[in-house]
Amino acid sequence: MSLLIPSAASVIPGAAKVSLSHSIEDYPDGIVLPIDKPYRWTSADVIRKVKFAAIRHFRKKNLKVGHAGTLDPLATGVLLVCIGPACKRAQEFQDHDKEYVAGIRFGATTPSYDLEKEVDRTFPYDHVTEEAVRAVLPSFLGTQEQVAPLFSAKSVDGVRAYEMARRMYRNAQKGLADPDFDATALETLHHSTITISELELLDFSGVLEEREASAEPPEAGASCSSTASSRINVADTSSLGLPEAKIRIACSKGTYIRAFARDLGEALGTGAHLSSLVRTKTGTFRLEDALSLDAALALLAAD
Numbered sequence: 001m002s003l004l005i006p007s008a009a010s011v012i013p014g015a016a017k018v019s020l021s022h023s024i025e026d027y028p029d030g031i032v033l034p035i036d037k038p039y040r041w042t043s044a045d046v047i048r049k050v051k052f053a054a055i056r057h058f059r060k061k062n063l064k065v066g067h068a069g070t071l072d073p074l075a076t077g078v079l080l081v082c083i084g085p086a087c088k089r090a091q092e093f094q095d096h097d098k099e100y101v102a103g104i105r106f107g108a109t110t111p112s113y114d115l116e117k118e119v120d121r122t123f124p125y126d127h128v129t130e131e132a133v134r135a136v137l138p139s140f141l142g143t144q145e146q147v148a149p150l151f152s153a154k155s156v157d158g159v160r161a162y163e164m165a166r167r168m169y170r171n172a173q174k175g176l177a178d179p180d181f182d183a184t185a186l187e188t189l190h191h192s193t194i195t196i197s198e199l200e201l202l203d204f205s206g207v208l209e210e211r212e213a214s215a216e217p218p219e220a221g222a223s224c225s226s227t228a229s230s231r232i233n234v235a236d237t238s239s240l241g242l243p244e245a246k247i248r249i250a251c252s253k254g255t256y257i258r259a260f261a262r263d264l265g266e267a268l269g270t271g272a273h274l275s276s277l278v279r280t281k282t283g284t285f286r287l288e289d290a291l292s293l294d295a296a297l298a299l300l301a302a303d
Contacts, residue, residue: 010086012291012299020299024058030086032068032093033299036290037079037279040232043070046293050081053300058084068093069282072258073232074114077279078290096283099250101202103276104261105242106268113149113258114274115235123271128243130204136267137247140260143195149258196260198250206243237275244275 011032012020021027037046051065068080068090077100082090107125110117249257258274265272280287291299 011285020057022058024060024063024084027084030082030084030088032086033081033083033296034285034290035079035081035296036287036292037071037076038293039076040073040234041293042073042232043067043079046079047081049293050083050296050300053297054083057300066090069098069253071279072114072116072277074116074234074274075277075279077277078282078285078287079279080282080285081296093283095253097197097250097252098255098279099198099248099281100257101276101278101280102247102249102257102261102274103244104247104264104272105237105240105244105275106265106270106272107242108237108240108273109262109265109271110235110237110273113262114277115237116233118233118235119237119240119273121271122240123265125243125270128268128270129206130201130245132268133204133245133264134201136264137199137201139267140196140199140264143193146192146194146256146259146263148192148256149262192254192256194255195252196249196255197252198248200248201245202248203246204243237273248280250281 010027047065047067054065055061055063064084064087066082066087068082071079080093106128108119108122110119257277261272261274
């Protein structure tokens with residue numbers, strides 16, 4: 001059976017054994033599926049997949065399906081997928097506080113602040129120790145202004161920042177200037193007020209052992225057989241032997257964990273980038289209750 005929460009849509013947790021009606025009208029508040037987003041899938045990839053299955057299951061061509069808060073392609077974890085009338089509450093869900101577990105490597109930066117782009121600069125990192133990381137973390141607690149990554153989903157004059165950034169990146173790779181790019185427009189990205197309420201250093205390794213690069217890290221839980229977003233690049237920085245911290249972060253909506261990694265590196269006098277990211281909680285929705293994408297599609301499989 002589905003789990004009903006007060007004044008909310010029907011929520012299908014991962015542990016529930018449910019059978020969905022084929023009539024969306026049986027769910028007047030809509031349906032919310034907490035899905036563990038697969039690694040190298042964009043949030044839009046997941047929505048397309050779920051929407052196709054939901055349209056077939058409910059036999060309704062104009063069915064609305066959306067998500068409540070984008071996750072980067074190289075992140076996994078809780079992505080709230082709203083079906084039908086639940087889409088009206090997507091913004092409400094998106095406004096909830098979030099929790100993440102981030103892997104951050106020190107001593108190198110990438111243009112995207114994660115592994116989607118190759119390393120562009122390296123820095124000294126011998127001084128980055130567990131004690132140094134612990135000492136600087138408290139300075140990031142509280143309400144603050146955060147500069148969003150250029151490779152972000154923020155809109156600048158109606159254009160996604162990542163669209164402009166990727167265009168610049170491609171042209172730079174070709175040695176071309178971009179005459180249409182207005183750098184001043186990006187000033188709108190420099191005024192995001194966020195709150196970080198909790199920071200916990202879960203693990204610190206001084207030097208990573210060289211290991212074979214993998215297209216899917218251990219924390220990527222979904223095993224959907226369909227290939228999505230093969231265009232998403234994954235750089236291998238594991239062979240650089242960089243120190244790495246694993247940090248739990250509880251924060252407000254709009255917090256960019258890639259930007260936090262960048263700022264943490266700067267605070268430690270080095271460069272840094274995300275090596276992994278898992279959204280473990282959004283509002284009351286926790287990762288342990290999320291469905292794999294395969295399970296969500298099975299739930300919506302037409303008879």
